[in-house]
Amino acid sequence: MASSATKIEGKTVTLEIFRYQPDDETEPRYDTFEVPYREDWVVLDAINWIKDEVDGSLSYRWSCRMGVCGSCGMMVNGEPKLTCAVFLRDYYPKPMRIEPLEHFPVTRDLVINMDDFMGKMEKLQTWIVPKEPRTIEEGEYRQTPRQLADYKQYTMCINCMLCYSACPVYGLDSSFLGPAALTLGRRYSLDSRDGAKDERAELIQSDEGVWSCTFVGECSRVCPKNVDPAGAIQAGKVEGTVDMMKSMLMPWGRK
């Protein structure tokens, strides 16, 4: 319904945007906007243009516009994307359909509610529980580049929620801890400074944890930071199996 009143010179591209205002609407709708096409614009630039020039009521989150704050995840033509990191030129001249990330309750327009994830991080103790407490005066823990490499990749998660949006298991059952939270749990368990691996393992190996994953691998495919949550989850399964076998075959041994 809303269409651009602003006259645009040069090439344009069409965005269909999901709109939903819980205050006074019961059904979501799609609004179509004609926006200027620029070679160097990311999808977020086009959305910002709409908000500034056409419809100031369009609601969405964004901030750093350089792919690191994790705010601006949306569905672009059915795929979860960071809208500051995909370009209009990747889609031109086809129209683009912009929707809120899937599998989350929609607060308004393109804004989703992600409280569920925040609680999951806390449950998984995503912080260092020191193996050997140390005072500041004793200086830093020694950690070799190789030990750093063991977990470094899993620290790169920006909590953008794209992996949850791509995960069919989470879509069916939101009690699944999900790719990012499990990966962050693993990040700390692999850190040479940490001593809470066993505590985390209980949750990681539970029904909400790695065993719910059916290894579709979509999470790793959509991850904008190449964190590979699917890899982290599979490694968690292997580890759980090895621990279980050990405890069956060598019940006297250390878990």
Add this chain to the structure above:
Amino acid sequence: MSIPVYDVLIVGGGGAGLRAAIAVAQADPTQRVAVVSKVYPMRSHTVSAEGGAAGVIKDNDSAEDHCNDTIGGGDWLADQDAVEAFVEEAPKELIQLEHWGCPWNREADGSVAVRPFGGMKIQRTWFASDKTGFHMLHTLFQTSQQFDPVTRYDEHFVFDLLVHDGRCQGVACIELKTGEVRIIAGRSVILCTGGGGRIFPFTTNAAIKTGDGMGLAYRAGVGLKDMEFVQYHPTGLPGTGILITEAARGEGGILLNKDGRRYLQDHDLGSPLEVSDPRHPQLKSMELGPRDRLSQAFYWEREAGNVFTSDDGDYVHLDVTHLGEKKINKRIPFVRDTALKYVGVDCVKEPIPVRPVVHYMMGGVDTDIDAATSLPGLYAAGECACVSINGANRLGSNSLTELLVFGKRAGMGAAAFAKANPEVAVDALAAQVGDKAARLKSLYSEGREGEASIASIRRTLTSAMETGAGIYRDQARLDALCETLREIKARIKDLRITDRSKTFNTQLVQALELEFMVDAAEAVAFSASARKESRGAHQRLDFKERDDGAFLKHSVAFKSDGDPRIDYKDVSITKWPPAERVYGK
């Protein structure tokens, strides 16, 4: 309305805010802390910092050297007692972050690695590849989750500080999800809201950096200190302004003009060594000079017609090709990623186009060395504050450390204040908010049929700032800027608001942010107009020399009914008398 009361209420959940929250929770688990942020904490702009955090850790380094570099780098406007405290506490805080899990880069023996940075005579910048701020923020946020006394109010926009009986006792905010106006009381309040780079059109700063905390304090009668000092980072990408970290030069990257000349040698920054020379890059020389001087060199190169031109503005080249793919991938992977994505340049093969871009505000809410402001119960830390350790020009990698040192100091100070001042006048706070809440409610239900769109006023503001208060300034341009700001203050009362929803009304937030931006811009413009000298990042074509006789002083801008009032206060000088700034010698 039920009003929650906290001992310490922190506005902002970036590096400084989270460090403050943890400090309170660790010092006294009986004290309750609220972190009120307009975004989820891990979205805060600390996340975008790249290069690293300075702290003396290696045997070849000393506190004396770090002080020396910082004070000279700040063109002697930093308070030297504050710098000494900062330098002393810096390594402790960085080790603390290490204990909390920050993935610092390491030497082969497992100790933390350091890298060179601009204006620093000795390598002392701790780093987590080139995403140091990201890792620090996520480490702090994840660590903070274990402390039960810390309650988060995510996505709550603070629009007013509540002052009663001469004490700051809380805030009024909008819960974005519901649009409800909430009052949150605090026996003490800490502002950790970051800077306001968005008052300029071309900035590395994220969208959220609209000077909110500066505006809140300013309206409550607290002074904004040294606001005329705005740092241009010499290497932003043309078009977007996305930052290419100084670490690219720390690792050996060089700056070239359109003739392929390392032009910094023509601007009193030393003489270049061959990139193959093992002594390259030389500390405190050429590409490792301070940011203000490098950005000023660009200005003169452009005047001389020595830069490239494009639709996205003029630029020079940052060349890292000689570092080779392996080193680039290991030490500055995000640089490669970013340049490839946003300007289509693979820096392994060709130079990156760069130009100066507004990056950091040295000025901010006037605080003392313990992060306390002149308003009892109100503290400030991080970029929104001005202690000042940065003086007229901040050295790269001092600000991430500043978040920690002064975040912690603010937390400790605020906690002690709360203990000594337990009474909170909840009813009086509620009465204060009544009118403002009613005004916001009417905006939701009726909108406002104003003449001026948010985007058009924002454009007028930012472009006036660039023209009037850019890298070089003069009286005529500053006068024009001040006049434009007076007009904007009149027009902003007639802002058009079309979004009438209470749910996640980002247009209303933008309008409130724009009002804060105007406060910050006014303080910058009038302070710059009054400072008739050149020092650090404040360069005047009509007053080219530093004038210690008249201006070895902090400016402090106070809000008034008309133009702001500009006062001055003394700089603390302990051991380092003002001298000439020398680089490359």
